[in-house]
Amino acid sequence: MPQTSVSSSLAATFTAPLPAQGVDTALCLLDHEAVIALTGPDTARFLQGQVTCDVNTLQAGQSTLGARCNPKGRMQSSFRLTRLAEDSFLLVLHAELLERQIAELKKYAVFFKTQLQDVTAEWLRLGIHGSRLERVLGESDLPCPASRNSVAQSEQSLVIRIADDAAEIWLRPDQASSTIEHLTSTTTALASQAWTLWLIRAGIGQVYPETYETFIPQMLNLQQLGGVSFRKGCYTGQEIVARMQYLGKLKRRMYRTLLAGDTAPPPGTVVVDRATGQTVGEIVMAARSESGVESLAVLQKDAAQLTTLVVGNSDGPLLSLGGLPYDAQLEAGEADKE
Incomplete structure (x- = not known):
């Protein structure tokens, strides 16, 4: 698996799976993801024909969620795409999907003036979330994007605002030590599974190797998150x-x-209705929380409210529904179609 070059001492800093009670701002090491750089004069046109998001409307200094599908509409990867310049993009996806996705994209890239390169080792990526986000960034001499999905750049860093209280910090590994030292001294350093928990609570699902070509984008609510364009x-x-x-x-x-x-x-673990023995869904991603385990799961809509759902098999743990921040908008959209 490709990984950012991180010293063992730094990796050891990000081992706590969960924040202690009362922590207001957390910093997570994003070492489970890989980065593809796409460059060249035809890159935007190439991507526009390959991904669900509208690349043509994505301006330099902006970021978006998106997916790459097979011809049957099944997601091969989910990603965050950032446009740095007219002909320069960075795409982040699960590290174990990197080689397979580059191979798929290169089948089409040969017809365009564009280059794809694994640049995972060129960046040290961190996720930060909490109430002191802007203050911590400022005190660490990092730029702070003004709005969601906007990107602030300096010579040695990128900061991508992904929510009001969350951002990704990208640093050049060979010049990151002092910045990381300050960041870790003013936040709580956590392992990547804590970032997964934040994504779960934000309702941002991801494609894993176990769910490759399993879901269409709407099953992961990607249209609600701005990751699917129906006008392109x-x-x-x-x-x-x-x-x-x-x-x-x-x-x-x-x-x-x-x-x-x-x-x-x-990911990919089945969800079963214990009362009937029928499979009614599968786990998208899961993480430990302060009081148990939280997950995102794709479920049959007519079975989601059942109190007899279990994970894995009939002896597995019971599953109950939590809430997503955009549930009301989803339900309103579904009602409009009926």
Whole structure:
């Protein structure tokens, strides 16, 4: 798995799985993801025909969620795409999908003036979230983007605002020591699973190797997160994605769920209705929380409210629903289609 070059002493700093009670700002090491650089005069045109988000409307200094699908509309990867300049982009996805996704994209990239390169080792990436976000960035001499999905750049750093209280910090490893020292002295350093927990609570699902080509984008609520454009032209899988939006009725979508215990089920673990023995969904991602385990799960909508759902098998832990910050908007959109 490609990883950012991080000294063992730094990696050892980010081992706590959960913040202690009362922590207001956390810093997480994002060592589970990889970075692809895409450059060249045809890069925007190439990406526009490959991904669900609208690359043509993405300005330099902006970022968006998105997905790459197979021709059947099934997601091969989910990602955050950042546009640095007219012909320069950075795409972040799960590290274990990197080689497979580069291979898929290169099948089409040969027809364009664009280059794809694994630049994971060129960046040390951190996630920060909490009430002191802006203050910590300022005190660390890091730029602070003004709005969600905007990007602030300096010669040796990028900061991507992904929510009012959360951002990604990208640093050049060979010049990052003093910045990291200050960041870790003013925040609580946590392992990447704490960032996964934040994503779960924000309702941002991700594709893992275990769920490669399992979900269409709407199953992961990607249209609600700005990661799918229904106005752009054709892209791989577009026909299926658009048909589901305008002509079909989505029978499964992603929910936040709560589980007892302290073992997070891996992505792709089935969700079963204990009363009938029927499989009604699968886990997208899961992480330990302060009171058990939280997850995102794609469930059949007519089964989501059942009190007999279990994870893995009939003897697995019971699953109950939590809430997502955009539930009301999703439900309103679904009601409009009925």
